[in-house]
Amino acid sequence: MEKRWVPVPECSEDQVGKLALELGIDQTLSRILVQRGICSFDAARDFFRPQISHLHDPFLMKDMDIAVARIRRAIASGERIMVFGDYDVDGTTAVTVVYSFLAGLAEHLEYYIPDRYAEGYGVSYKGIDCAEAHGASLIIALDCGIKSVAEVAYARQKGIDFIVCDHHLPGPALPDAVAILDPKRNDCSYPFEELCGCGIGFKLTQALCKSLGLDETLPLRYLDLVMVAIAADIVPVVGENRVLAYHGLKKLNENPSRGLYALMEVAGKTGGYTLTDVVFSIGPRINAAGRMDHASHAVEMLLSAENVAAQAQSLLINDKNAARKMFDQDITREALAQIEADELMLKQKTTVVYSESWHKGVIGIVASRLTEKYYRPTIVLTAANGHVAGSARSVAGFDLYEALQGCAHLLDQFGGHRFAAGLTMRRENVEAFRQKFEEVVAASINEDLLTPVIPIDATLGLAQITGKFARILAQMGPFGPHNMAPVFVSVNVMAAFEPAVVGGNHLRLAVKQENSAIFEAIAFGQADMLPALRTGMPFSICYTIEENTWRDKKRLQLNIKAIRPQNG
Template identity: 55%
Template sequence: MRWTLKPAPNSEKVKALAKDLQVEPAIAKILCQRNIESFNDAKLFFRPSLEDIHDPFLMKDMDLAVERIDLAITNQENILVFGDYDVDGTTAVSLVASYLRTLTPNIATYIPDRYAEGYGVSYAGIDFAEDNDFSLIIALDCGIKAIEKVAYASEKKIDFIICDHHKPGAEIPNAVAVLNAKREDCFYPFDELCGCGVGFKLIQALGVSRKQNIEEFVPYLDLVATAIAADIVPMNGENRILAYYGLQVINQNPRNGIKALVHQVKKKVLTITDVVFIIAPRINAAGRMKHGNYAVELLTEMDFDSAVQFAADIEIFNADRKDLDKKITDEALIQIIDNEEEERYTSVVYQEDWHKGVIGIVASRLIEKYYRPTLVFTKSGDKLAASARSVKGFDVYNALQACSEFIEQFGGHKYAAGLTLLPENYTSFKNKFEEVVSKTIDKNLLTPEITIDTEIELSEITPKLLRILEQMAPFGPQNMKPVFQSNCVRDNGYGKQVGADKTHLKLNVFQGDNKQTFGAIGFNLGDKLEHVQNDFDIVYTLDENIWNGHKSIQLVLKDLK
């Protein structure tokens, strides 16, 4: 691991903020690093308020979208709510459809089949709309590049409203309204909403003429928080407010579908990390293993017993997904080992029978092992489909753009993308991708980095420090859980490897003459036991540990040397 200490902020600002807030210098330093430099900034950060949610009509085309939906409701038109099969798409469809059903009964949902139709707006979906007399399609978490498909729908007298957050291309589809804060001609104050977040802005706007206030939309925020967590969008600005209130809904009064999922795992209070690792994979499993419709039915189900049944089915899909993901990862690792005779900057693997629903997860697993931009391909109809994942700091979307001569279709973000290509272009693409990455990547990025907020002495760790850190949640990109470094610590001599296969490390550490010890756990650091015989440096986050009713502060080690 590369340890990178964040640059120290202006010391006068840190001192002034520590005084204003009555907090330790370490907290003030972390806040200044996050551009929270005054009492007012801190108030906005620590006390997220619904009053700070932006006016939805600041988003370009929002007035057109609302006008068209109101017209459809007045004329009793059939509206099809269309969205992608991942967590962001299925939560967005569930949110918009459940709100629209409070206004009109003429609402149906459509999730494309991951295997038959692929990602995004599909011709099959438009044909379904035509066959079933839908005159308006609201596309969520997709559509920003669906130029031909929107034109195709137009020929059939079907209007489109697009709600997306992916990077637009040079041309915007000719839809009634295109809601996307990343449009160059859109000046909405926050451009990092997820797809479900854009859907939320749409229903918020629909509520304005109905004299609904923001509090009435809070029950929908369990879906928005789930999408924010799963889509790994920045946890600052409007996203932080939406996630903060959404987590409260998840923990206090979630919709039946989320309650049924949580019921399966029997955890009392969920953090944003729990949403990422407990709720999101189960919602995703429906689209990966069976069909995204299951997720929408679960999340819109009004009857709790029925929701429990959906959740039980999804639990089985998730167990199957785990088995497949392990099997394919093992097969992919063998391919990489077999090709290790030359030094490579990328991992690109392909097997025609790999399950398309888990190749994105497998790509992430391969990065855990080899830490380089990774593509996992499988056969999809008469083409090859791939999921791309990247390492921190490297834009895989731009790298794919540089290989576009060999690609049929691609889309996504800086760190995650999807693409299709013709089988005969696979080798040329693989070579070109390797060439592009090898020429453009900073070689340091091929070693995982731990970004450290600040160095502290163990004596600075107090219950008050932990209490303030906990108030900085929810954590995510741009607001990660603070990471500390402490130097020249020692173990009290009882350090040991723990876990069924001894892969984890359990220590009790102290520093200098201060004999106060802190329990420390290092997941997957069991092989570092030999390094703790003398003084060593540690990088860690802080957690509350509860054992036999006794609460203590625990260091969660990320690395040591």
């Protein structure tokens, strides 16, 4: 699919020149910093050297003082506390952080992860009943609960208090909880709104440390878990998230928790992780526990105090991930065949596919793959617990959640945000929903949004890529949403050697410009460009610069996002 190469907005050249002089760096690097709002020496220092001291006081969060007081009362009176969390990476890591911290303080403590299929997302009645049966009088809900108005009221009737720690958008009414920690509350003035659920849990442990007079560095032992949640939940890697991700990556690569190290071992890589590595290697494995079986396996692994136990759980989870991959591939193949066989669907602005036999645990992954291929708002539906469940994905710039609101009369429930959502409906509504979703999206989406965009940070000569340039560029990481790896364009590039197709659909090549060194490059999914490169004619590339390690040797590599023949 052809992609639009769109330069990021221009910035003040005076600021660029001034910052380049102050920092002693290349003007191109200075321009990238200014484009990202880093315009002074002090701002650049904080950006390149994120400090734990840059984190905000947790008591700035609405209800944090109430939450801490309630937990302290529960600890002092020997109440049983249940730590409740969602079944994805963010939820399971959040449970691990808060449970581990409280384990040294509370005499009666347990955790609960709902079954993805039997209970669904969020606070469940079954979980509350379990808390009652075990004598718990306080539930701390992590990465869920902000919309659980009925469930929290149900717990109240049973004499069970709730503390909600969530990062999702609230609904029209807040649950009647003792405390609600959510920076997205309209009445919360916390300085950073984009924490993940595990990040909220981490702030709670910080607040408890301060209140109890404990060593305030104690929560730092959980930074690798918080970082994994930040990476997997695709939250903006700016502000507090950047500080947490930076130090969390450092901990993962130098001194990871036993559970995460065991998972790294089965993944075949025990060091040198980037946030991207976490997204594609660690995150899917943790998620596979809840997708294919029960997410409690992930928590058991992450809580493991012994290497043998951690290794056993990591092997189990790795097997679940292998099974997940098989389901993912099979369902994606079936969904593609369904689309290709439907002339009308091929011409539409949306994709909605349905099969009763698809595994609910992987439909979100399949939706992402279909969106990547056809680049339009996509929903994958399957049968689940007597109704139809769906996972939705959007394209950049289009508000998926708003589109679903336009179809709300056909849905039993839905939730999510601009780019991803989950939904349920009755079977008899599937066809009507398919038509209504297409109608709503077609009436509101800008045609340009249906073509993927590659934001271009700068035009670069290959000769500018020196060791110093690459080192400074790497220090702009960790990269993620709102701080993506800079993308460069180089024109009049030549293939230094014959390009080769590798892995079935990827191109491995070496490129050069006049007076430049030769750079190794990889172009994933672009084997179809091979004939154009064999002509010997120059071409343009857009790419990121990364460090590739092969057999313990490190070298710079260009990760090519798109190729254009020079006359194209």
